[in-house]
Amino acid sequence: MTAEHTPKRIGQGMWMVAWVLLLGLLYLFFEDTISQHYNPNQNLIADNGSATVVLQRNRAGHYVAPGKINGTDVTFLLDTGATTISIPEAVANKIGLEKGFRSDVSTANGNITVYNSTLDSVQLGGIKLLDIRGHINPYMDGETVLLGMSFMKHLEITQKGNTLTLRR
Incomplete structure (x- = not known):
């Protein structure tokens, strides 16, 4: 050179x-x-003193937010069409959930078998509920947990425009 x-x-x-x-x-x-x-709500503050959570809709029209199951961080997709909280098996393993009894459930993609579980705590922002029903879904891909009605039935839900307000 x-x-x-x-x-x-x-x-x-x-x-x-x-x-x-x-x-x-x-x-x-x-x-x-x-x-x-x-997830436009990724900076959601877990204010334990507030029983109100305000979420913004994402570009796809969904409400996605960070939360906790049994103290472990998860990402929730709010799903009023889901009867219970549906947790992908990989996330359930990370949380340390044990599979309960088998159940057949009907989904948009057909019937599947899931495993029931009782969640010690579920938290979204400042709203924390104890002993909530959920299930472990071995067919779900990804890390997003469907936050179903077993959690949301305890809340007042108001949607206005692109904002969803959940109140305990």
Whole structure:
């Protein structure tokens, strides 16, 4: 390698590093933006003194929010069409839930077998309920828990525009 090629190679290397950094920054920016579009409530404060939770609808028209089951962080998708809280098996394993008795349930995709479970605590924002029915669903992919009516039947629910207010 000649002396005149060395500065050219250093310059090319610097350009490559600059592009990698720029692409990394763009990834971080857009990952946060996409995450915010899916879950506009991700900064929901768990104020234990408040019995009211106000959620914003995401771009797909769903209400997604962070919460806790038995003290473990989860992401909820509110589902008034679900009778109970439906937990993907992988999430149930992370929480340490044990499978209870088998049950057949009817879903939008047909009949499936789930395993009943009693959840010690379920929390959404400042609303915390104890001894709530749920089930472990071995057919659900992903990490999102369907927050069904076994939780929401204890609440007053008001929807206005893109806002859902849950009140204990």
